[in-house]
Amino acid sequence: EVPSYLNEEEEEADPSELEESIDFSNPNLAIKFRSNLFYYSTDRCKNWNGPFQLPDFGREKLLCRTDYLIEGKDRLTAFIAASKEGTDDEGQPLCIRTTDGGKTWENVGWICESPPKDYGYAIMPSTVKLKSGAYLSMIRRGGKFDGVKKWWIEPYLSPNEGESWYRLEEPTIDNGGNPASMIRLADGRIALTYGWRHAPYGIRARISEDEGQSWSDEVILRCDGANWDLGYPRTVQREDGKCVTVYYYHHPDQPERFIGATIWEPSLPED
Incomplete structure (x- = not known):
């Protein structure tokens, strides 16, 4: 059986424009983000609609991985990554949002600074909403220190719905390179x-x-x-x-x- 998001050649279909708003309050809803695309299912992943194109947010490519918070019938906030500024290498994380059921998207804020161009990345967010309304996101990191490459995960907090972020000290975990x-x-x-x-x-x-x-x-x-x-x-x-x-x-x-x-x-x- 060919998945519904593939064409007859079993290749990913060309992205189309989302014409009808997604009802994010549907209890059977699932959203999938991949690369610069998103998909949605209204029957608990049995069938999928999409792919639909995301904006490029001023970067050469997007590096999406599914991580989102439903915040209303028409509002969804997602946490993705894009290529680093001025290059197509991974990556810098950002917070994006739709308030019209997925028809349009805005860049709410970059989660951290763009890593160095020679080596380093900040990708693959995993996020929860705190009781205060703040966002807490764990980011997969890679970097070079005194010529030695290191890989870890570290937390970032936004107190204002994703507009600005700052890094927390704990838990910074040297796990050898793996998303949380x-x-x-x-x-x-x-x-x-x-x-x-x-x-x-x-x-x-x-x-x-x-x-x-x-x-x-x-x-x-x-x-x-x-x-x-x-x-x-x-x-x-x-x-x-x-x-x-x-x-x-x-x-x-x-x-x-x-x-x-x-x-x-x-x-x-x-x-």
Whole structure:
């Protein structure tokens, strides 16, 4: 079966203009961002509409990865990345918004400064809305220090709906280069999951009980990876309170990488 967003040649269809506003209040809605395009489904991902073109926001290309907050019937705020200023290399994150159901989009604000042109990136946001209305976003970073390349994730906070941002000190995590997944738990806490690309390789998590001001020690979800080639988690919480974290993984007993999942209880680590 050919997915609905591909043409008869099983290639991605050319983008079209969104003519009818998307109802973001639809409980069966899903939005997908990829590259400079977006798609939407109104039947829980069984069928898709799109692709639809995003503006370039003054950059040579966009590097979208799905991360958004629904804030009303016609309003959605997304967190994406674009190429660095004056180049087509990745990347600098930004906050964009539609208030007319996806017909038009505006650049609300850049999340951090554009990294150096020679080497460095800030990409793949994962964002939650705090109880104060502020946005908290974890950004995947790469940079060079004294000639040595390093890779980590770090948090940024916007107190004014994405217009301006500043970097927080914690949690800055040297995880070897891997995007994070951050969700709001049913009890109000925040759960953060990420791939761990240092030995012992695996998937880890942290919990915040105070809106991201402080974080628990690491919860090791698994640590049996064959090497660094793993991660990119996505986490959801089930109705029974347990979390499901899905990721790609490389295990010593299997020659090929695979999609794995860990079901875990989001309790704080014991002292």
